[in-house]
Amino acid sequence: MHLNYSLMMGLDYNLMMDLTDIELKLEELEAGYKKRYFRKDTKRSWSFKCHCDEKVVSNVADEYFIVSMTRKDPNAISRRFCSKKCADIYIDEQRNVLSVERERIIEERRKVREVYEEAERKFIAIKEKS
Numbered sequence: 001m002h003l004n005y006s007l008m009m010g011l012d013y014n015l016m017m018d019l020t021d022i023e024l025k026l027e028e029l030e031a032g033y034k035k036r037y038f039r040k041d042t043k044r045s046w047s048f049k050c051h052c053d054e055k056v057v058s059n060v061a062d063e064y065f066i067v068s069m070t071r072k073d074p075n076a077i078s079r080r081f082c083s084k085k086c087a088d089i090y091i092d093e094q095r096n097v098l099s100v101e102r103e104r105i106i107e108e109r110r111k112v113r114e115v116y117e118e119a120e121r122k123f124i125a126i127k128e129k130s
């Protein structure tokens with residue numbers, strides 16, 4: 001079996017970067033989750049529609065919740081929610097997606113390491129014979 005070590009190390013490096021990206025996204029998710037209060041001193045009211053289809057109007061409701069993940073895209077629009085319950089559902093979903101992805105990458109790194117260690121054992125065995 002011929003192994004390209006630099007290719008394998010490159011692959012592991014990419015996986016490590018993907019993992020870092022996911023860790024940052026998870027942190028960002030927690031940090032970007034905030035409770036907001038509607039300003040009551042403005043003449044014009046504004047509204048948005050929550051994921052649950054509830055329309056939230058600034059001169060009716062007092063508070064809303066936002067989740068913003070704008071690290072990579074500063075222009076990305078924050079998601080708004082009518083209640084903590086709705087925001088929590090979204091947060092949980094996102095956290096799950098990221099966790100599954102994180103597990104997949106960890107597993108892939110483990111496999112890469114396994115292949116590498118196996119190759120190393122074979123290499124040592126060949127060296128000892130000669």
Ligand SMILES: [Zn+2]
Binds near residue numbers: 053054082083
């Ligand atoms: Zn809602």
